Amino acid sequence: MFISRSALRAVATPLRAQRPVPALRYLRTTSGPTPPPSAASQAPNPASPDPSQPAAEPHRETQTGKTLSGESLPPLSADKPVETPSAPGGSSPDPTPSSAASSAASPASQVPPVDALSTRQNSIAEAFLDLHPDVAPRSEEEMRGSQFPGEKTGAKARGAGKSSIEKKRANLARAAGVMTVAGLAWAVYDLGKDWADVEEQKKMFARSDDKQAIEEAQEGGWLGWWGRLKIRAADHLDYLNKPAWDPLLPPPLPEPHYRPYTLVIDLEDMLTHDNWDLEHGWRTAKRPGADYFLAYMSQFYEIVLFTTLPSYLALPVIEQLDPYGAYIPWKLFKEATRYKNGMNIKDLSYLNRPLERTIILDTNPARFQLQPTNGIPMKPWMGTKGDTTANELVAMIPFLEAIAIKQVKDVRPIIKHYEGKHIPTAYMEAEAKTKKELLEKWEQQKKDTSVKGWISRLFGGLTSTTMSDAPPETDIERMRKTAQKLYQDEQKYWKDNAEIIQKQIEEDKQRQLKEMSTSLVGVMGFKPPPSAAPAQ
Incomplete structure (x- = not known):
């Protein structure tokens, strides 16, 4: 706390004329609140130096600045009053009643202790900065270094002192x-x-x-x-972007189910189209001629239905298209696609089938971007009435069957030849041209009246004459008639034996459900639903 000037004046008034007034020093303690300064204490009272007093000791320089020590200040005695300097001119002001009252009311505890400044403890920072050797400034000898040439530094050679574990x-x-x-x-x-x-x-x-x-x-x-x-x-x-397994298909089926060519077709907007409205919700429409296309082309091609939809969405639709599994032997879904260029594509190299005898039909050419010469882009069927693209799928049959009948070694050059053209129209024109050339040749043979032609007809017999009377047929037309007859016989068989086949399918389902009770699935507690439980 601070000792007010008014209190000091009251104590020093009787002794003011007897002794010179030394300079006043203010002391600060760390305990007790600081009283507010009075009006008398705020009055200017400069201290006058005494020439009879000895000169003060010089300040000791430290790293934290100029800090006064206890020895540089004279001690204060509690039994001697502290005098205040006299006012200029030798006159001293009279004490006011307020100052006398404050001095009388000051307790003895407000008197500063003896040697207060000398007994004050330094702070932790001052003690550390003044006494710690690591912080003290280095001498010039230490800066230059005290090592001489030839002395040992204590460093070890490389590898010396390594333990066996480190080695x-x-x-x-x-x-x-x-x-x-x-x-x-x-x-x-x-x-x-x-x-x-x-x-x-x-x-x-x-x-x-x-x-x-x-x-x-x-x-x-x-x-x-x-x-x-x-x-x-x-x-x-590219491992993480590949299909779920490689190859996607097993080896080809043996005879009589073997087909030398593979036809990959899409499901959505190719064979079916999904539509939603407020009245019926989601409905799936079947493209006109889809059943005929699958049944007829299955005689020439191994059909693979490859869709980007998940299996749980596509399987119910496929079962409606091919309930007996006679036309679509292989089904591939989204997990069989390959992710590339930000989309799921169909990589034909994973099918385990020769690419020179593989054709893919898709509504999006980007789906077969890795094998563009194997693909034929188709316009999507939107399922609306009067859609001109509804018959495009059936119109592709003559072109596809001609490739199989002619036993083409590599389909890619042929597809490349028809690139940018409407294949059904372009192929029908080419077939009509071939038919016309054959008829012209036949007409020329009929008009041949030379001896060579007469002799050939004479030795040819009745068969040659009978064949020459009817217009000739191309190889494709003859094979087409045979394929049409086989298709009709097959459809008649499915129709006549539909009940028997359906009964066999149901028996197989019941047998599989019954075997579930003895399988691992049955042991785990998974049982068939009550409606599908086998009849006892």
Whole structure:
């Protein structure tokens, strides 16, 4: 607390004339509140220096600044009053009643202790900065260094003093580094080695869309090695975007179910169309001629229904299209697609079928972007009345059956030839042209009256004469008649035996449900619904 000037004046008044007044020093303690200054204490009262007093000691320099120590200040005694300096001119003001009252009311505890400044403890920061050797400034000798040439620094040589465990760790680290480098070298060699066979080459070329790498892989030497390395590395890095399994289909069926050609068709907007309205909700419409297309083309092609829909959405619709499973032997769903360029595509190289005998029909050309020469884009059928695209699917039958009848070795050049054209119209024109040329040739043979023609007809007999009287047919027309007859016989068989076939299907379902009780699913507690439980 502070001792007010009025109190000091009251104590020092009797002794003012007897002794000189020293300079007043204000002391501060750490306990007790500070009283508010009075009006008398705020009056200016400069201290006058006494020439008879000895000079004060110089301040000691520290790292925290100029801090006065206890020895540099004279002690204060409690038994001697503290005098205040006299006013200019030798006159001293009379004490006011307020100052006398305040001095009389001041308790003895307000008197500062003896040697208060000398006994004050420094703060932690002052003690640390003044006394800690790490903070003290370094001398010039320490800055220059005290080591002379030839003296030991105490450093150890590399590897000296290592324990056996540290040495083992270092050896293991070296061995791991060598094995890593060797593994990378072997991986680079394995990725760039020659193709195992022609099938691997075709498959890798079909799955890659890097045309430059394909061209390099077809070259020899280091350039071919570099191309194979890029193709195989891209195939490995694309693991998460690949179909769920490889290959997607098992080997082809044996005879008599074997078909040399594979036809991949879409479901949505190709065979069916989904529509929703307020009155009926969701409904699925079947495209006109879809049943005929599937039944007739199954005689020439192995049909694969490949859709981007999940299986739980597509299977109920497929069962309505092919209830007996006679026309669509294979069904592939969304998990069989490949994710590339931000969409699910259909990669035909995973089908385990030769691409030179595979055709895909789809409403979106981007779905077969990796094999564009195998695909025929179709206009989507929207399920509306009077849609001109409703008969486009049936109109594709003559073109597709001609490829199978002619036993084309590679379908891709033929599809490339019809690129950008309306295939049903363009093919019918080509077939009509072939038919016209055949009829013209037949007419020319009928008009041939030369001796060679007469002799050939004479030795040809009745059969030759009978055949020449009827217009000739092309190979495609003869095979088409045979296929139409087989289709009609097959439809008649399904119609006549529909009840028997349906009964067999139900018996198979009941048998499978009955076997569930002895299977792992039955042991786990999964039982068939009551409506589908087998009759006892």
